[in-house]
Amino acid sequence: MFDHGELRLVVLALIAEQPRHGYEIIKEIEDRAGGSYSPSPGVIYPTLTLLEELGHASTEERDGKKLFALTEAGRSWMQANQPAVDVALARMQAAKLASAGGQHPGIIRATENLRMAMRLRMGRGPLSETELRAIADALDAAARAIEES
Numbered sequence: 001m002f003d004h005g006e007l008r009l010v011v012l013a014l015i016a017e018q019p020r021h022g023y024e025i026i027k028e029i030e031d032r033a034g035g036s037y038s039p040s041p042g043v044i045y046p047t048l049t050l051l052e053e054l055g056h057a058s059t060e061e062r063d064g065k066k067l068f069a070l071t072e073a074g075r076s077w078m079q080a081n082q083p084a085v086d087v088a089l090a091r092m093q094a095a096k097l098a099s100a101g102g103q104h105p106g107i108i109r110a111t112e113n114l115r116m117a118m119r120l121r122m123g124r125g126p127l128s129e130t131e132l133r134a135i136a137d138a139l140d141a142a143a144r145a146i147e148e149s
Contacts, residue, residue, distance in 0.1 A: 001037040001095065006088040011047055012070060012078045013085050015057060019069040022048055032089075034096030083116050114142075 002010065014020060014028055022044050030038040048068055051057035056074030059066045070078070078085060090112040118135075121127075127135070 001033065001091065002088055006084060006091075007039065007043065008047055008051065009078060009081055009085045010088050010092070011044070011051065012056060012074055013089065015068050016070045016075065016078060019060070019067045021065045021067055025068075029092065032092045032096060034098070036095045036098070037092075083119060087112055087116060 010029065011025055014025055020028070022041065025048075026039055026041065026044050048057065048066075051074065052059055052068070054073075054077075055071055056077055057068045058071050059068055061067075121135070
């Protein structure tokens with residue numbers, strides 16, 4: 001389901017939403033993937049331990065269980081890697097849609113790739129008139145190809 005390091009980002013995104021126990025993280029990932037993927041405790045708990053050791057997560061003992069929360073360092077690291085977080089979350093959404101008979105995962109992936117490419121390119125600075133025309137032409141060509149399919 002995830003590329004190298006993506007699960008760590010997904011876990012951070014989930015504890016950024018609200019502090020969670022390891023089991024809650026497992027169930028939330030399973031729910032967001034539409035039941036098509038469920039990480040094992042043998043993957044989640046070492047990931048949580050690593051996040052804590054890196055200073056990206058903190059723990060609080062509550063009802064005999066560790067509750068994991070995002071630290072400021074974790075928030076900064078997650079924000080620095082936001083495009084990868086978005087891709088991983090989109091992949092889970094695509095899996096959920098596919099399992100529910102929704103939009104094809106390949107189309108969702110391709111759409112997310114286009115969004116990320118645009119964000120990354122726009123983040124590199126201003127575009128020249130030639131670059132603007134080239135991007136607009138490429139997008140128009142893709143739109144025509146989709147309409148004709």
